[in-house]
Amino acid sequence: TRNIDLAVVAGDGIGTEVVEQGLAILDAAVAGSDIKVSTTEFDLGARRWHATGETLTETDLQRIREHDAILLGAIGDPTVPSGVLERGLLLKLRFALDHYVNLRPGKLYEGVTSPLAQPGDVDFVVVREGTEGPYVGNGGSVRTGTPHEIATEVSVNTAFGVERVVRDAFARAQARPRQHLTLVHKHNVLVHAGHLWRRTVEAVNADFPDVTTDYLHVDAATIFLTTNPSRFDVIVTDNLFGDILTDQAAAITGGIGLAASANINPDRTAPSMFEPVHGSAPDIAGQGKADPTATVLSVSLLLEHLGLADEARRVEAAVAADLAGRGDTVRTTAEVGRDLAARVAG
Amino acid sequence: TRNIDLAVVAGDGIGTEVVEQGLAILDAAVAGSDIKVSTTEFDLGARRWHATGETLTETDLQRIREHDAILLGAIGDPTVPSGVLERGLLLKLRFALDHYVNLRPGKLYEGVTSPLAQPGDVDFVVVREGTEGPYVGNGGSVRTGTPHEIATEVSVNTAFGVERVVRDAFARAQARPRQHLTLVHKHNVLVHAGHLWRRTVEAVNADFPDVTTDYLHVDAATIFLTTNPSRFDVIVTDNLFGDILTDQAAAITGGIGLAASANINPDRTAPSMFEPVHGSAPDIAGQGKADPTATVLSVSLLLEHLGLADEARRVEAAVAADLAGRGDTVRTTAEVGRDLAARVAG
């Protein structure tokens, strides 16, 4: 028997609902095999913060580190000041566990209606850097609240940090049929960071000669995501541009209800974390309205990361079949989960 | 007679072609009135840089300052290293002339096909801050080109700079039928800059009680621009987010061939600058293929800024009528210009 020790951070709002279904599908995927999944729930998020003032303690982090992977639902609530849980919990996990590859597929499944009139065959993956850029929390303000306030945000980029994520993106591009990598940045304005990224892509390309590359400014990338998304295969980009582009990518492929993500530590020095791109959606929380599909697709990425490629494919195939037959039927969160579990078992 | 002294920076690539038509439409708009337009051409851009190594000298800037407004075509060429003309010329003009309001309408005209299946009634305007944020050029790199390189980019935001552009955006929102203002930022991650923007919008709202406001993170804004762009009325945002969102806005409203922009100094301490959102498009330069419409709509914004509201409306109406009747006909740059001039005269 192989044991998978999973840390579960259901989090806030619809997080609990979608994670419940994600776990059920995970169970269905390994049922009948010699794989045992054991889960430890972590009480993190708005409730904990209101009760204790804590976001993520060193003890939490140490305990989480002992797991093989993390499944995360959603973090955030309007009752918590903006930034507290994002910086103190979600981003702290990504940074502390060195999730430098934030992987976000942009795939338009059959049966899914895109808001684009002619989306074409959309199947790309964004490799978003996860531990640098404008997300480092390196900024501040002086004379805050006065007419003389100055607020700064510093984007920090290192050769070390850029090279490792670029290398990962090249490897992913090489393994895909089209073998194409697009760097997205804004090197005509952010010249220092941008040229570091550009030079790094050029240099690493030497080790992946089969991969063709091109470059787009981030503003132009939003145009192509609108007019010709099928042109993309693998996109590599910085933390903030990746945040923006992957929400747009989710929008054109059927919405954030379907968008999966993996926060990967490729060196496996700490557990990787799998989470839907969507947030806690307090407006629909507790009503059984949330679509668990994004979480289920994140579970597929989790299985893949743990080396369970067949199980990963079965979960993705179940989602693909479900989406293809979905039509206009409205199902509850639990119903979608039940149908997906049946397909995975089937 | 009223004299309008216009500085003309045709620039690179298709810049020359579209500016020629823009000027012809400007002439048509004031023909028969007591307004005289005189133009001074400035040789700025790739050609000048190759010949002299200069991007924008103090003398150029002084001479440009003496004009009432600037019409700019496009800046940039692949033969010039990325960043040189952007930072040394285009952004230098915006910063030196204190163009703190970068105004970019996002309007889907009748007859224009949007790549969105159901775009709805799209008519918003983005007020992009033009003199701060990540565009200030405050960054650098150390150990450049080595495995230990660190590159930073600093976003600088001041209460002074944010308040003046927010105030301008509120005034524009108040003057529009829907009176709605959306702040776009990322205050859950860029907490210092983001909260300065948020607090400023809240404070300035007191002076514009009729204007309703809401807030979107930049990633969510790209979703709504895809799924429900008609929800937007006025968007106010920082320099970089504005750059990204306005290209996406152009894409959903028919492409950058139609997207106008105005770099406005509302205090009129220096001339404002009007330019299409598109770049120099070297791939189609010199072939008469460029659509001059974005430049012509920028001329409409120029007329508006100079207090010539009737003339501005006539130019915009000419464009609207042209677009409504356009169908699939392919015309050259000059033919579109000629047809627009006829409508303006007509």
Ligand SMILES: CC(C)[C@H](C(=O)O)[C@@H](O)C(=O)O
């Ligand atoms: C909640 C927020 C901090 C987060 C981010 O900006 O990365 C989210 O938008 C995402 O994309 O996972």
Ligand SMILES: CC(C)[C@H](C(=O)O)[C@@H](O)C(=O)O
């Ligand atoms: C050319 C570039 C510097 C410029 C910008 O980033 O502002 C352009 O993209 C624009 O939007 O006008």
